[in-house]
Ligand SMILES: Nc1ncnc2c1ncn2[C@@H]1O[C@H](COP(=O)(O)OP(=O)(O)O)[C@@H](O)[C@H]1O
């Protein structure tokens with residue numbers, strides 16, 4: 114479904130992503146892990162079109178997507194959440210999710226200005242679907258609350274609902290459990306599995322290994338921009354190089 | 369939905385009420401300034417969608433107003449008689465866009481009809497906004513402000529320097545703009561400063577403003593409006609959700625420019641002329657101040673403040689401090705009430721309305 118080959122992203126002299134290649138199979142959960150600054154977010158930004166890779170290629174459903182704009186990539190079926198929550202301020206939780214339906218609807222300026230039947234019929238559908246998604250994430254009671262005023266965990270939920278609203282075939286999650294407590298983290302793990310079971314392929318970035326060990330089908334380990342391992346979770350756990358990096362960086366991370 | 373219609377209906381009643389009140393108290397001279405205020409408010413509500421909802425600033429909208437006003441004025445007054453043999457003029461004549469007439473001194477005149485001039489002026493303003501917007505809207509915040517300010521200054525200098533646009537005197541003797549010709553007993557609908565047409569023109573202006581408002585309200589409550597607000601909320605996230613942010617910013621910029629140009633065209637025909645002060649930077653600053661004082665993303669607030677402050681200004685209440693007052697208003701609002709001074713009172717009203725709308729849906 115997604116195939117990166119020899120992907121490279123330099124910031125001046127810094128190789129943030131250095132010759133990284135891997136594939137994500139349809140219907141799986143793949144995790145990218147690595148210590149802070151390993152280049153995980155940069156990798157995501159290259160896939161989603163926010164950053165232009167220095168070299169290499171990115172194929173999504175057998176189509177080169179390198180060089181496309183983020184909104185074009187979203188239209189192809191890749192959606193994302195952000196490491197630093199990036200909700201629309203000044204808009205309610207429901208409106209945030211409704212923006213996620215933008216790419217799956219078509220009413221333009223004139224249809225909107227003249228309130229054509231096409232426009233409000235579509236609007237009803239958009240709202241219906243968005244309420245449904247908030248329901249799935251157990252957030253419907255916050256539908257009319259300004260999204261950025263919600264609790265941290267709820268904001269992550271709204272962001273996830275918004276990403277799902279685009280009907281993605283590939284979902285990129287950048288540290289979905291960052292800043293959450295262990296109960297919320299377990300809930301996120303359950304949700305991600307559920308999303309995969311809905312038929313959506315998930316590529317997940319995590320700093321903390323414990324979450325991804327349970328739910329991932331495969332794991333890629335990055336360190337200083339390079340891929341140092343790619344395997345199933347149980348094998349990654351045994352990988353001496355991975356253990357060294359994690360122990361070197363932070364002993365708790367393995368706990 | 370019901371509440372929205374109710375608010376609109378009250379505005380309509382108010383508009384009619386004011387007109388009746390002035391005719392009963394023989395204070396019809398107020399209608400002149402109320403007519404002009406309505407036209408200026410058209411600029412301001414358009415700018416509100418650009419600034420308040422989409423989050424893109426422009427300190428050059430007087431430029432678009434002036435493009436509309438000046439072009440319509442020039443086309444309907446400059447005599448083309450010396451070009452009457454040229455192919456273009458002949459073609460336009462055969463299309464009915466150019467007609468012959470007589471000026472005040474009985475000399476033969478070959479000019480654009482106001483309808484044609486109006487359309488040319490508005491399209492030109494839209495095209496200029498489009499071409500300007502492509503590079504300029506890549507800029508953000510202060511840089512965008514500076515670039516649009518620069519555009520406004522260019523238009524001002526062109527108006528002031530070119531003979532075609534009358535230099536410092538501007539253009540006068542602009543004819544009335546017949547929207548509908550007379551039909552039997554029903555008289556013609558003409559935008560002009562004619563004394564006899566004062567009541568009619570008051571209604572024309574307010575109809576245009578209200579229609580303009582309804583269209584923008586519909587837009588804001590639509591898919592596109594939500595996308596525009598999302599750009600304001602976070603451009604990066606909007607793009608990630610598939611919103612073509614560059615295109616939407618461009619379209620809303622053009623839309624607001626077209627609103628300004630329409631106001632410019634109509635006010636110019638109403639006043640019978642236009643001068644360079646309409647293109648000045650201080651006018652652009654004034655529009656921004658009115659959007660700010662109305663609460664930025666609040667079409668009603670912007671309309672109310674736009675009409676009332678402009679009315680006071682036109683009545684001469686601010687005296688020779690006119691421009692200074694609007695500068696001060698802008699600074700004060702930015703410092704003390706970034707949500708506009710009506711935000712407190714109107715909050716209850718709008719909040720209830722939102723919940724209603726959602727329950728109904
Ligand atoms: N826009 C940028 N400009 C310059 N350097 C950057 C930029 N974004 C990230 N970096 C650098 O690239 C490296 C990888 O960062 P990042 O991808 O955010 O890591 P991770 O998400 O794995 O913690 C870091 O050293 C970071 O400082």
Ligand SMILES: [Mg+2]
Nearest residue numbers: 153154155196
């Ligand atoms: Mg990161």
